[in-house]
Every structure is written in structure tokens, then in C-alpha cells.
Amino acid sequence: ASKKKVYMLYNLQPDRSVTGGAWYSDQDFESEFVEVLNQQCFKFLQSKAEAARDGKQSPMVQRNSSFATSHEVWKYICELGISKVDLSMDDIETILNTLIYDGKVEMTVIAAKEGTVGSVDGQMKLYRGVNAILQPTGLVKTPCGLCPVFHDCHEGGEISPSSCVYMSEWLDF
Amino acid sequence: EEAHRPKMTVQETRLCGLLLREHFGEVVEKVGTHLLRSGAQNLRTIVQETNLSVDLVKKCLCVLVQHGACLFIAGRKGPGSPTEYRACCDRILRVLRYPRYIYTAKTLYGDTGELIIEELLQRGHMTMSSTVKTVADRLTQNMEEGHSLDYSDVSSTFSKLVETHFLQRCPPVGGAGTSGSAAPAEAPATPAAPAAAVSKALPTPESFPDCYTVPQVTLVGRGKRQLVPEDGEDQRNAKRAKMNSETHGDEGIYWQVNFERFHQHFRDQAIISAVANKLDQTSSEIVRTILRMSEVTTSPTATCTKPLSANEIFRSLPASYNIPRQILDQYLSLLVDDPMEFVGKSGESGGGMFVVNLHRALANLARATLESIVQERFGSRSARIFRLLLRKRHLEQKQVEDFAMIPAKEAKDMLYSLLSHNLVQLQEIPKTPDFAPSRTFYLYTVNQLPTARMLLQNCYKTVANLIERRLFETKENKRLLEKSQRIEAILASLQASGAEPEQLSEVEEMISAPEKQQLDVLRLHVNKLDSAENQVDETIFILESYINSTSTS
Numbered sequence: 001a002s003k004k005k006v007y008m009l010y011n012l013q014p015d016r017s018v019t020g021g022a023w024y025s026d027q028d029f030e031s032e033f034v035e036v037l038n039q040q041c042f043k044f045l046q047s048k049a050e051a052a053r054d055g056k057q058s059p060m061v062q063r064n065s066s067f068a069t070s071h072e073v074w075k076y077i078c079e080l081g082i083s084k085v086d087l088s089m090d091d092i093e094t095i096l097n098t099l100i101y102d103g104k105v106e107m108t109v110i111a112a113k114e115g116t117v118g119s120v121d122g123q124m125k126l127y128r129g130v131n132a133i134l135q136p137t138g139l140v141k142t143p144c145g146l147c148p149v150f151h152d153c154h155e156g157g158e159i160s161p162s163s164c165v166y167m168s169e170w171l172d173f
Numbered sequence: 174e175e176a177h178r179p180k181m182t183v184q185e186t187r188l189c190g191l192l193l194r195e196h197f198g199e200v201v202e203k204v205g206t207h208l209l210r211s212g213a214q215n216l217r218t219i220v221q222e223t224n225l226s227v228d229l230v231k232k233c234l235c236v237l238v239q240h241g242a243c244l245f246i247a248g249r250k251g252p253g254s255p256t257e258y259r260a261c262c263d264r265i266l267r268v269l270r271y272p273r274y275i276y277t278a279k280t281l282y283g284d285t286g287e288l289i290i291e292e293l294l295q296r297g298h299m300t301m302s303s304t305v306k307t308v309a310d311r312l313t314q315n316m317e318e319g320h321s322l323d324y325s326d327v328s329s330t331f332s333k334l335v336e337t338h339f340l341q342r343c344p345p346v347g348g349a350g351t352s353g354s355a356a357p358a359e360a361p362a363t364p365a366a367p368a369a370a371v372s373k374a375l376p377t378p379e380s381f382p383d384c385y386t387v388p389q390v391t392l393v394g395r396g397k398r399q400l401v402p403e404d405g406e407d408q409r410n411a412k413r414a415k416m417n418s419e420t421h422g423d424e425g426i427y428w429q430v431n432f433e434r435f436h437q438h439f440r441d442q443a444i445i446s447a448v449a450n451k452l453d454q455t456s457s458e459i460v461r462t463i464l465r466m467s468e469v470t471t472s473p474t475a476t477c478t479k480p481l482s483a484n485e486i487f488r489s490l491p492a493s494y495n496i497p498r499q500i501l502d503q504y505l506s507l508l509v510d511d512p513m514e515f516v517g518k519s520g521e522s523g524g525g526m527f528v529v530n531l532h533r534a535l536a537n538l539a540r541a542t543l544e545s546i547v548q549e550r551f552g553s554r555s556a557r558i559f560r561l562l563l564r565k566r567h568l569e570q571k572q573v574e575d576f577a578m579i580p581a582k583e584a585k586d587m588l589y590s591l592l593s594h595n596l597v598q599l600q601e602i603p604k605t606p607d608f609a610p611s612r613t614f615y616l617y618t619v620n621q622l623p624t625a626r627m628l629l630q631n632c633y634k635t636v637a638n639l640i641e642r643r644l645f646e647t648k649e650n651k652r653l654l655e656k657s658q659r660i661e662a663i664l665a666s667l668q669a670s671g672a673e674p675e676q677l678s679e680v681e682e683m684i685s686a687p688e689k690q691q692l693d694v695l696r697l698h699v700n701k702l703d704s705a706e707n708q709v710d711e712t713i714f715i716l717e718s719y720i721n722s723t724s725t726s
Contacts, residue, residue: 029580038578059455060503098578101561102553103544106512133447133513134541137715138708139628140549144635145709153638161638162645171698 022083022091036082037095042104044068044076045129067108067126070096071118089118096127106130143170181209181262184633189265191640196268197236200225204233208243208260215248215255234258240297241429267432269636269710274435278339284312285330290339290430298343298429301331302390302421313396321395332387338434338469341378341385343427378431388423433473440718444534447541448515452507455494459504460515462489463529474725476532482523513537532722539625539719542712546628547596554579555587559619562597567616588617595627622723629716636709643702650695657692660684 023030045068052066074092077083099105108126112119139145143166144153153159161167186209194202207223208214214222220230237243237258242265248254271294279287288308293299299307305327313321334340378384441464449457466489467478487501496504505527508516514533520526540563548556557577562568568576574584591597602614647654663680684692 023578031580034578053453058500058503059453059507063507094578097576098557101557101564101577103556103560108512131450132541133451134538134545136549137542137545138705138710138712139632139635140546141708142635142639142705144638145546145631146550150631150634155641161641164638164642167638167642171701 022085022087033083034095034098037077037087037092038098038102040077040080040082041073041092041095042099042129044073045099045105045127049129067128069118070125070127073127074118089120093125096125099127103132104129143167182630182633184630184637185262185266186210188269188633188637188640189260189262191637191644192265192268193242195640197233200229201233201236204230205237205242205260205265208237208258209262209265213246213249213257213259215257217255219258240264266633269706270432270435270714272707273439273710274430274432277435277438278334281339282330282333285327286334288312289327289331289334293340293428293430298427300421300423300426301328301388301428302392302423304428305331305390305392306394306396309394309396310399311396313398316398321398324392324394324396328390328392335385335387335428338385338431340428341431341434342381342383343429344376344378344381378429388426390421390423392421436714436718437468437471437473439714440531440535443538443715444515444529444531447513447534447538448508451513452511455496456504456508458491458494459486459501459508460529462486462491463516463527465489467529471531474722476722477517477528477530480519480526480528483525483527484523486527487524535715535719535722536621538715540621542715543621543624543628547591551587551590554583555591558584558587559591559596562617562619563621567600567618569614569616573617592617596624622720625716625720629713629720632709632713632716636706636713639702639706639709643699643706646695646698646702650691653688653691654695656688657684 023034048068049066052062055062055065057065070089070093073096074087074089077087077092096105096107100107105127109123110126112122112124114122116124118124143164144150147153147166149159153161153164155161186206189209190202190206193205197205203223203225204219207219211222216227216230216234219234220227223230225233234243234245237260238245241261243258243260245256245258248257274294275287275291278290282289285308288311289304292304292307292311305324309322309324309327312327316322331340441461445457445461445464448460463478463481463486466481466485471478483498483502483505486505487498490496490501502524505516505518505525509518509527514530514537517528517530518525519528544556544560544563547559551559554577558573558579561573561577565572565576570581570585570588573579573588574581577584579587588597592599597617597619600616600618601608602616603609604612604614660680660683664677667677667680
């Protein structure tokens, strides 16, 4: 964030683009706050998905009831009362997007009638918790897969498979 | 195709060398790796450049050809020029996967299937009759005294393996599967060999109509148990079995393992597993059914399976999945709607026509593999950045910070770390023709295919590392291992000749308790390294399959 000092009239509400929005207090990015919101949103979606599975309905109904609209998630977070600042639905969607990039959540967009709660421009965003399609892959179960000096290692060199301490530790584990 | 394959990498050559050494010995390794590095060469050149005797080189080439690790082709300098030999890197790398092929055969066709595949992998290619006899003998060995296995039991399993295409006939002379008796000569390839003059057009086994035809064999008898072997008798018996001159009607018809078919099976397993993880058990059973129905109708390079109607799928579901037709339709619809696009809908007749999107599934599996590697190696937040870039293609640093919600300083560090490991790339897009930095977009990007290629090389290096370590551990304990083997041999012969318990324990005590412990530790280490090699091979399989699928898409 820029260190430029900005002045404005005392009684005016600054636009979020100037303050840094809900995620900044003063100049600091509130990492912990974001992390907590990330976890809470995920928990909410996870339990919704579980409830849908336990409901033992037909697959279509099950899948549909595992989704939550961004509005539902926003409402849940507001009611939790963990935020000192007011969070908008947009803010929540930003958090939900990080969950998508974490590979934990997927989103669909559906058409919604104008005026439906939570709809924006005739559309609603639906989110749900998802599972990974793969277990951690074989490569990362070996010391080499995680080795910081992988590229310096070769047989006969100072760092080599025969003399590798990471291998020795891993073998004796 | 061999001719179009890009040059081999250092890691591939290193790994091939280690695999050749372990399975065929150092001399074959020397000839094999020489050919891998030098490309196609004739016999004389190989002899000159490896400094080995003509005899030795010929024997090595025999072994390599027998296993399909080397092809011979007519000389490129026109008719009359000496035959050239070319090593097949891909085929040599398959040696790493042997345990998986054998284990799969066991799960599908029991011990008999396991041994058939194991024998064929060991020998490269064999006739049906000698395979059946050898396997019957081996299985009989493990049976109770007085019991033996009938040849027909083994023959029927062999036939099943052929029917399901796990075994195939070796292409006739000119390809990889010639009879082992003739040493490769310097004469040009025979005119009968179809299209052997140009390496590009080497016939595939499947281009021959009898590829999956089980020959008529007269094979009557039962497995023979070997007597407790004294020194050397074991070898003499084995030699005798090989020189047995009984004929069964299938002389000259050789069989080999069809690796592609096993790979198709592994791919199907990976897809079914992915569906089970993402969705649920029933969805994965439906996909399993579609894949099973498509086993022999899908070519190895197909983008998706041939369309099947919902009616057909419904009829083919396993009996234990008693779901109503409307529910099946729902599951199919959900599979089609899933963002992973495992299943696609290609028409409306028969209640809807469905396909499994094989290439799409491989791309998704590869992507998940890359993400897994980044996650474990660099942490969750770097993984978030990685996934973000995979989705959004090109982003500036600020955009990465905003979307990933990671503060500037940390995001920068993470990006630079990923950059230095070549997991993300930086593209410069100038806003003005002078490329001035202040007027240039610096965009971060991830390209799945080149990244997969790079990580595949890392996998090859990792497996080579594991093998080297395993060889090192064994070498370190060589003296102790030899001592232990000698004592085992002494114990075995003492027991056979009915020795007293005191004599036996006297021999057992020749190896001390700390030595025993050292051997136990060694065994533990070797097993751990061995299973790690197999685990990395699973990663290799996904990445290779994905990369290969992109060249035929």
C-alpha cells in the first residue's frame, strides 16, 4: 500500500478504495482476520454439504441443498459477530473466492428473478464445499519431493543420494 | 513415434541406465545407455564406441531386443547398408512399473494371472505353451504335497488375459518380437518385414489381425514339482525344461505384455477414484460401468469413450447397485454438470448418450498433481497463488495480492520463490515500443503443460535418487548380506539332510544379534525405498499420460 498521506474533511466517510476497505486497519493488512473469516466461511459450507449428504435425499436434491448463496454466507458471518467492521456481500464473496483458489470450494452462477434476496443483476452466486480429487501425490511422500537442494544433488557430489541426511532421517523414521 | 521423439534428457538416461543395470546387468546397461545417447547405430559402430567385444555387444543387443527395449531397422544409407539399432527410452522406463503390472494381474486374475505376467515380463516374450508350463510348475511348487495344477487352468487364464487384451502377440519379424535364437546380424532387414525400411512406420502389434487370437494348442498335462535342489541341480532342471523338445502347435507365435492396456486400466482406476473423491461412491460406480463397457472399444489415444445410452448403462450396472432409472438419470446429469466434466452428454437418443471425457480427466488429474506438489513443497498460501494463476492465466503482482488476499510483501516473496523454481513464469508486455520498465506490464502466469513436463523430469530424478540410495545401502552391507545368505544356505541343506536341532542352532548363532538387527534395519530401508519408487511412479504415470494425451488431442 502506498505511504502517501491523504487528508480529508473530518466529517466525511472515506471511500473504501482510500482506506483499504474492510481488510485494512490503518495501513496494516489484517491477515489474521482474513484467515478467520476464510475458516468460518469454509466451516459453514462444509456443514451445509454434510447436512445435505446425511439427509439421504435424491442426488439432485442433495446436491442443490449443499449449495449456499453468498447472501446466506454473509448473513451467517454477520450473525457470528466476529467482525468489528461492517462486511458487505462483496467482501464475503472476496473471501469465498480465496476458498476457491484453495481448492476447497466451487461456485456456480444461476439466474435469479429480480428482487430475489441476494441476487445481483438477475444472477446469484452459489458456493459449496468440495473434496480434492487426488490424495497427495507420490512424489511429495519422498524426501526428494520436498528437498530444498534438489537441484544441487547428484551422485558423487557433495550432496548425493548416498550421503543425503534427509534420506537418512526419513529412512530411520 | 520413435522418430519424432525429442532428444532424451539427462535424467531419463540416468534412470534408464539404473533400470537396465538392475534388471540385466552392467554390460547391458553400458550398451543400452550408449545407444540412448548416440541414437541409432549399426553393430560395428557400437562395438567401436563401447570398446566391448563383438560377441558381448551381440548378446546385449539380443537381450534388449528380446524385451522390446531396442529395435532394429534397415540401415538408413540405402539397401545393403548394415542394420541399425535404436534403444527405446520409453520402453526401458516401463521396467519401473513392472511391480504394478504384476500386482494388477494378481487382483484381476489371481495368482495364475500374476505369474503369467511376471514370467512374460522377465523373459520379454514367450510362446503360450512355454508360459503355461512354466507357470503351472511354479504354482505346483507352492501347493501341498501330492497336488499339482492342470495346464488347462493356466491356459484358460492365459486366454482370458488375451481376450481382455492384457497380452498380445508380438509383431512378426521386423519389429521387437523376433525369435530369440538368431543373434542380430549385420545383414539388412528381410524384405518380408513390412515397412521396416523407415523407422517411422514400424507396425504396431494391433495392426496385425491375429493380435488377440489365441492359437490352437495341444497342451495336456499338469505342473511338475521340482525336487529339493542341491547345488546346481536347480539350474540344470531349468535348462532341461527350456530345451524340452515337445511341440504344442504354437511354435513361432510369441506373446508379450500389452503395456498400453494396463495403462488404460490404471487411467480408468484414477478416474474412478477421482469421481469417488469428488462426488460419491455411486457416481464412481456409474463411471466404472461406462469405462468397463468401453474397455475394448476405446483406442489408447481417444479423447473420450464411445457414446453409450442411459438405457445401456442402466442395464449394465452391477447387480448390487439397485437404483431406480430416474435416479440413474439424476446421477448422470450431475456428472455432466460437475465443473470437472468427467462425463459429457453427446446426444438425446436412448435416454441420453454419455461419454467419459478421458483427456479432460487426465488434464484435471495432472492439474491436481501439480497443485499437490506446490502445496506440500511451498505451503497452502503459495498453492493458493498457484491455483489462482492457473485459473486467471495472467495477473499482475497487485492483482495476485488482491485476489489471493495475501499482503504485498509475503505475496512477493512467494511469487519469487515459485518463479525461481520455474513453477510460475513472468511475461513482459510492453505498453510502449521502448520496453521501458515503468511502462511495461509484468504478468505472472502458469502453463500447465510445460510445468508438468518439468515436474516429470523431477520425478525421474527422484526415482533415480531412490534407486541409487538403495544400491548404496545394499553395497554398504554387502559383506553382512553375503554372510547371511551363506548361513541360510547351510541351514537349508542341514535341514534337508535331517540335522539335529543343536547343529541348526549352532549355525544360526554364527550371526550375532547386532548383525541380525543391522540386517533388519537394512531390510526396512530397502522396503521403504522400494515402495517410495512405486509411489513416485504413480505420479509419473499421471503426468506422462497427461502429456501424451496433449500430443494426440
